[in-house]
Amino acid sequence: MKKASKFEKIAARCWNLLNEGKPFTPIFVIGTMVLFHLFDGITLEEIKRLGSSLLLTIPLFVLYYVYDYPLFLRNYLWIPYIIFLMIWSFVPTNLLLLAVSLYFFFTVFFWGTLYYHLRIGTTWLNFTRFWKLVLKNSDSTSGNAQEQLPKALLLLSVWEYGVHHDVHTPSFIAFYVFVFVWSFILHRYLFDWKPKIIDHYTNNVPPNEKPLSDRVIVLVVDGMRKDRFEQANAPFLKSLRANGTDFTQMETVYPARTVVCFTSMLTGTYPFEHGIRSNMVWKLGIRVESIFDALRKVGKKGKVLGIAHLVDSLGNDVETVTAVMHNDVADRNIMERAKQIMTEQDLHLFVVQFIGTDQTGHSRGVHYDEYVQKIEEVDQLIQQFVEWLHEQGKMDNTTLIVCADHGQADGIGGHGHLDEGERYVPFFMYGPMIEKGKRIDEKYSLVSLAPTIAYLLGAPYPSHSRGPVLVEALKKEGER
Known part of the structure; x- marks a missing residue:
């Protein structure tokens, strides 16, 4: 690809x-x-x-x-x-x-x-x-x-x-x-529905110097609306969720635009601090450390595989894919490219952005069958990718995190102002270090992703990380 x-x-x-x-x-x-x-x-x-x-x-x-x-x-x-x-x-x-x-x-x-x-x-x-x-x-x-x-x-x-x-x-x-x-x-x-900002840096647990996982793979189904995921026939993703820990009230950030959300997810903080306030990035690059910067401090490698927009924020930590291709083959091509990157670079952190669901929402709407079909297709592709990881011996001590960066509202798959369908996103974790069959109903924010990855991989938290580590998903020390 x-x-x-x-x-x-x-x-x-x-x-x-x-x-x-x-x-x-x-x-x-x-x-x-x-x-x-x-x-x-x-x-x-x-x-x-x-x-x-x-x-x-x-x-x-x-x-x-x-x-x-x-x-x-x-x-x-x-x-x-x-x-x-x-x-x-x-x-x-x-x-x-x-x-x-x-x-x-x-x-x-x-x-x-x-x-x-x-x-x-x-x-x-x-x-x-x-x-x-x-x-x-x-x-x-x-x-x-x-x-x-x-x-x-x-x-x-x-x-x-x-x-x-x-x-x-x-x-x-x-x-x-x-x-x-x-x-x-x-x-x-009247404008009172913005998510509450966490007013302190990550402090619910000290940084973990000893890694719990050898690898973390984050599979982001861009624009996957939570209620439509529940309606979809997605047996593999739902089996990962059932055998892992499900965060049922995971909240995205405001404004819920793709580059903003990915930047917040991978820095652990909000637009006012990292500087990315929309998909239109006037000044390239972020103002704070990302999870990739934190990993480099301990000699570990990470990449995000995504569309060109993400380069404006995360620069060389992005392996790009072209977004100019028929939507029916987009996610399959991304999966094949993901296999190639893992083979060549053997990353400790790999974040993969699947774009077919989001593009279908934008072009055809979220309340039509085509949107659910894209969720069902990406379910099959993720299953194939995870099975390939098993075959390559890359799942032995790997934590999988599956999520969306934002949901989508009515209209042209709208997302930004946190209309109905945008705010809460699917988010679940799976792996040998993750509690099985656990459901967390407490509200969390996607800014917890970066510090949680850092904790799993034994890296310091990014400099301005505010989200708490999702320790509720981790097995107790005696259970590991």
């Missing part, structure tokens, strides 16, 4: 400018405004007015960068727009119709149909389902129509008003003060 090329890594970063909601908003609004006035035959004087009236929208662009308006809060985005209409009675109908048309063309046809067909082989008729997913989507991407449309309509209306009218500055100042205060109050008092 091919690695992600340099071009693919750059293309993935460029795509995130359009995929992630915060950079998309200004790109889309500015692009729409330019196209609209180009169609009209723009003059030098109009260019000057466009530039000067753009300044009028800057406070709104800043506002929408600072405040997320997640989940049901996006309904309140319409209030400032309604107030604008009431005060200034200005509706640039043709401009707004162009914006709505361009938005749905981009999301439904360019992204949902052309992009997914070329990248993962979805049908050319994917638009027949994708439009419904865009309307329902609640995540923090550009495909969240209920968030992006009211933002764009207000920004374009204010901008176009400044082109055609003399601006009464005190009125707009008062309007912006209201919008900022309104946003602050909403996010201060």
Whole structure:
């Protein structure tokens, strides 16, 4: 299987400018405004007015960068727009119709149909389902129509008003003060579902200088929703869970974006500390130690096998796979590459990202049969991989950890704002050092993964690890 090329890594970063909601908003609004006035035959004087009236929208662009308006809060985005209409009675109908048309063309046809067909082989008729997913989507991407449309309509209306009218500055100042205060109050008092931050570094047990396991293998089924996993016919994974320790209340981090989640899982801390706040990574690399740095201190090797996005965070500790392949063969190709890496590098820690389930959720939705089928397929592939590890003598004292980095919500497999289906993820451990048939119902966070791996492999905790070691899963000393 091919690695992600340099071009693919750059293309993935460029795509995130359009995929992630915060950079998309200004790109889309500015692009729409330019196209609209180009169609009209723009003059030098109009260019000057466009530039000067753009300044009028800057406070709104800043506002929408600072405040997320997640989940049901996006309904309140319409209030400032309604107030604008009431005060200034200005509706640039043709401009707004162009914006709505361009938005749905981009999301439904360019992204949902052309992009997914070329990248993962979805049908050319994917638009027949994708439009419904865009309307329902609640995540923090550009495909969240209920968030992006009211933002764009207000920004374009204010901008176009400044082109055609003399601006009464005190009125707009008062309007912006209201919008900022309104946003602050909403996010201060209604945005209350973020996971609780652990306010201290890992201290529930001292670092373990003597390794319990020779090897830890973490199998991450990207985007596997917990309730859909329960509905799937996945006998091998469920047998691992039944013969190991199951953490039934394992919580992901906020925002629940793939690069954020993997970074938190492998550093043991949160975005405010490691610096990765979305899939759009403005400054490459993390600000803290990862589990791979901790392993190097004791002469041990680790890698994560994953898509190009992860390089932006974890750099050379990532063995990349190309994400440009038909989704029906993606996870099988990843498994074969995983075998090759284990044969060549004989790693102490190996984290494998299976992407088929997540990509199906994004392109086809999570409440359809295709999504469950991908979970069932990855179950068979993981069984084959584990059986191969046994054949190669690499399972004698190995701990397996199976989990998802985040769940997925309704719509286009949305994840980010912790809608229903995103927050709690499957997470279970299996191996000779792990308690059998144990169920842990206490709430834990994925930030416990890194310190738990360090404890199992006899390495120090990563520098800013906050999650507690999952000692409840470990056999007592006399039982080992």
